[in-house]
Amino acid sequence: MGEKKGKEIQGETDEELKPVDYVNPLVGSLTYGNTFPGPTMPFGMVQPSPDTDTGGFFENITRTSGYYYTSDSIIGFSHTHLSGTGCADYGDILFMPTKGEVQTEPGTADDSDSGYRSRFSHENEVAKAGYYSVLLDDYDIQAELTATARVGIHRYTFPQGSDSHILIDLNHGLKYLGFGSTVNSGITIVNDRTIQGYRNSSGWVPYRAVYFVAEFSKPSASSGTWNMGQQFPGVPMQIGKEIGAFLNFDTSANEQIVAKVGISFVSIEGARKNLEAEASGWDFDGYKEKAHGAWNEQLKKIEIFGGTEDQRKTFYTALYHTMIAPNTFSDVDGSYLGVDWQVRNSDRVQYTLFSLWDTFRATHPLYTIIDPERDADIIQSMVNIYNDGGGLAAGRLPRWFLSNSETNCMTGTHADSVIADAYVKGITNFDTQAAYEGMWKNAMIPGPNPVANTGYVRDEGRYRLAEYVALGYVAADTLPIYIDPHTPQGIVFWFTNQATSRALEYAYDDFCVAQMAKALDKTNDYDTFMTRSKNYANLFDPETQFMRGKSMTGTWVNPTDFDPTKAYMYYTEGNAWQWTWFVPHDVYGLVDLFGGKEKFIEKLDSLFVQPPGAMGGVAAIDLSTLIGQYAHANEPCHHVLYMYDFVGQPWKTQERVRQVMGELYGPGPDGLCGNDDCGQMSAWYVLSAMGFYQVCPGNPVYAIGSPIFDKVVIHLDNGNDFTIEAKNNSAENKYIQSAEINGSPLEAPIIKHTDITSGAHIIFEMGSVPNKNWGTKEYVSGE
Secondary structure (H helix, E strand, O other): OHHHHHHOOOOOOOOOOOOOHHOOOOOOOOOOOOOOOOOOOOHHHHHHHEEOOOOOHHHHHHHHOOOOOOOOOEEEOOOOOOOOOOOOOOOOEEEEEOOOOOOOOOOOOOOHHHHOOOOOHHHHEEEOOEEEEEEEEEEEEEEEEOOOEEEEEEEEOOEEEEEEEEEEEEEOOOEEEOEEEEEEEEEEEEEEEEEEEEEEOOOOOOEEEEEEEEEOOOOOOOEEEOOOOOOOOOOOOEEEEOEEEEEEEOOOOOOEEEEEEEEEOOOOHHHHHHHHHOOOOOOOHHHHHHHHHHHHHHHEEEEEEEEOOHHHHHHHHHHOOOOOOOEOOOOOOOOEEOOOOEEEEEEOOOOOOHHHHHOOOOOOOOHHHHOOOHHHHHHHHHHHHHOOOOHHHHHOOEEEEEEOOOOOOOOOHHHHHHHHHHOOOOOOOOHHHHHHHHHHHHHHOOOOOOOOOOOOOOOOOOOHHHHHHHHHOOOOOOOOOOOOOOOOHHHOOOOOOHHHHHHHHHHHHHHHHHHOOOHOOOOOHHHHHHHHHHHHHHHHHHHHHHOOOOOOOOOOOOOOOOOOOOOOOOOOOOHHHHHHOOOOHHHHHHHHHHHHHHHHHHHHHOOOOOOOOOOOOOHHHHHHEEOOOOOOOOOOHHOHHHHHHHHHHHHHHHHHHHHHHHHHHHOOOOEOOOOHHHHHHHHHHHHHHEEOOOOOOOOOOOOOOOOOOOOEEEEEEOOOOEEEEEEOOOOOOEEEEEEEEEEEEEEOEEHHHHHOOOOOOOEEEOOOOOOOOOOOOOOOOOO
């Protein structure tokens, strides 16, 4: 880190801190961050973590990770968790150490004594990268967690007594919008030190399976199972929905019992192999240190100097959160469950959990810088999903992918963006032909009809693609009815057509397909998709100067009562103020629609000073944190602050970026203003804190912002170091006065990806007053 520690952080002594020491996994566990505090390995399969809630219909929105900071009781510790998502799932294979009478129901948050859950206090809770500890007050049991990539490891310190227990509840799970449940499970007590089983559930995806094998450092004195609340002492096996097992122990004061839980999405045998390969011993502290070290190896790829302690905590916690998902999905032997439900095998790690509507914006661009080899593996995983599903005949690249299934959540086909961005940056170590075929299919071949097909596939591929191609937009005056199988009796749940947002995203995705086509010398495809990438202009209303909903006949929807602050059904989780700017691939074309730079700037300025208005409609609940109408709490706005760089006023980017970093991020549980969305909210901070951001993934250039650290060094995989220095930097000195790159003046507020990979050295001179003469040069591609 280049500096000494000024005060204790989570028990460290007075010595030089490592990047991992600044991580606080509790960041985002309050408000809408939806993060979890438990340990995991970088991109690991398992995430053992405390669950305080399972979620209901509305409260689920802030409890999708299973943990919410204001809760005062813990149900137990399950092994799979989503990080920062807007909907819930997972929460599989719950363990809970208890004392006293065996109970088979968890009880309620309002009445902890009604079940096996336990009260706890944050004063007795520790969360670090790779480690979690808490005192369960009701039982006086200390619970500690760590993990390998595929094994959750528990250590419980019991008080003295002959009534100590470890419960395994297979009915527990985190519920999708309050719905979802265990479909069927099985559990077997193999012997007094081994339990194995599986859990099949329905939730965000209609069906998935998780398998486990658990071993214990001490043999149980006795054991039993339960089914539908009825206990069966001595009975070693159960099959059903509401089942579980209990192990009974006679413990001395402060006796520690270690439990190792191998997880697999393929089979019990796969879980056993994972356990044997990654956790053959019983040294909990050794596993804890390995996890701690693995995280530090990842985090130290970016070295920061200066800044405040809070900024360093916020930065490294954000970087940590970008490395939780995607998750490892394949077992140690390469086996994984394909989208076709066949067991497949890969010589590369197969990943799952792709929140691509979010992560294409900053998370994957960050990977192209600090972890390009893994980014290639992640893309190959997407291609495997396409191939396993049938390729051109029946396969699709993922959009919002969970376990081995597509949720078809959100809009756009942003695998196109992730693949194209990597390829144009020279990351080509994946099946490029199959990848392009999948991108081409997204853009050219419609998916199944979501009304006629009442199975789980609702809008696979680009929904209403034929309409988009024929009209140049998606009509906003139709209201599709989705029969959602996730909900009881398949009730109609999805009401929004999201037409305007879809069309804007399709135009951007067309641009990305075009870039890939150009790189592969597919000239005709390039011309076709570049022409279609201009379709955004069909939705721009020159009178109101907003992107609006247009009818099938070409007239504006809401012709007399249009309110740009309202979240109409044709916008995705936002309104006209937030979606008008989604033309990242053609900023100058958007400027022309406004009538030139002056009018564009005037409109962009007004975004930040508008009154909130009555959002209503289908606005995402995390749009509550607004700066005017700028909604950083949701992803469509994330590039907007940097658009000033393209119209000659970069000092406004510098000012607004510093405002967002200072006001909407922090080092505590409330340190995220919206869903972290598998690392996207955090990735925005990581890039912005270093001083740059990629406005248009697929175009390998980055817009310059305002770095908050005196110096940043990115240690690249190719052996080069990319360095950014900000001289005379402070909270007040946020404006760039001048800049140079490798000793030469940097006149445009843009850097290229090749500047980064070649190990360039950028120096900014900072000041407290905007220099309106710096950065006004327009960037020309190829310079």
